[in-house]
Amino acid sequence: MINEILSGQYGTYILDYSIKIAIALLILVSGLWFTSFITKTAKKLMIKRHVEITLTNFLGNIIFWTLRVMLFITVVSKLGIETSSFVAILGAAGLAVGLSLQGSLSNFAGGILIILFKPFKVGDTIEVQGEQGKVSEILIFSTKIITATNQVVYIPNGILSNGKIKNYTQLNTRRVDVEILTNYTSDVSSLKEKLYQIAASHPLLLKDSKPEVYINHFTDSNVHFSVRVWTENANHMKVKSDILEQTKDLVDL
Structure with missing residues (x-):
């Protein structure tokens, strides 16, 4: 009876789907390795060209997650699942999250502007929003400065990118x-x-x-x-x- 099932319509269906699963797994495994390889290579090239470490990490994360999302959609499509509706659901979910996190997105955009236009860098002494200190770290959503009294202050990047910044150490x-x-x-x-x-x-x-x-x-x-x-x-x-x-x-x- 097993032979009859395997040789009939169900057997053809199982065989076809097994091939799809095998191909999807092969794409998944190779894709995971490929995304990691591309991300590491891109970071090494940026470091070799003396790109600022904050920008290097940021671009590396964008490359990594963009490739992972594309890989996920490719694997799902190889399994025979319709991806157009899935992509639409992801878009709607992204829009809903974006509307609920407008403040965070403003800080995210501010972080990109700071990284790209470099009004200051790590190690500079700046004065902003009534706070003066040395820039310890430039994060995606905020910037960390350490004051002369050894206090840590986190300032949202949205405020930094749209406000007045006094940089005491940009010039020698x-x-x-x-x-x-x-x-x-x-x-x-x-x-x-x-x-x-x-x-x-x-x-x-x-x-x-x-x-x-x-x-x-x-x-x-x-x-x-x-x-x-x-x-x-x-x-x-x-x-x-x-x-x-x-x-x-x-x-x-």
Whole structure:
């Protein structure tokens, strides 16, 4: 009886479907290996071309999941299942999820813009939304910064991509602005000269720059001087502190 079943209509159906399953499994196994191979190769090429690691991981994930979805649809179609309705269901589900996660999608789009246009990178010191710190990690939905007091702050990428960002370390040099106050009984010309000498003698100033000393403005009781010098980013706070310390005994308040 088994031979009759196998040799009849059911046998033909079982044989045909067994072949389809075997082909689908072969495509699945080879496809899983192929998607992993393509993803790893793409990442290696991007790393070799010195693409930023955040962008490398992001593009790698997109390539990986795009290939996996295509593989899944191919395997399902080889089993004889109609894929057009299945794709339509996936599209409708994606639309529903997208509408319910509009805020997250905004942050996702912001992360892409930050990665592509690079207003800052990992290691930069930035100021945004009233927070200042060093960028520790650029994630897809948020950016992680560490403040000077060692606090971790996560800022949504949607806000970062649409707001004002002050990047303190994107350029190698930075101007140091020091405000000095004195009263009207001081010898303004002599004080201005001394301030210039103090600023010019600092060893961490850029060699091709000269200090600038100005009378900035007047108030009812004080004359406000501005001392401006240029130095490397890493020396900014030290130069400012040194100038303030050396001018402390010069001013009369």
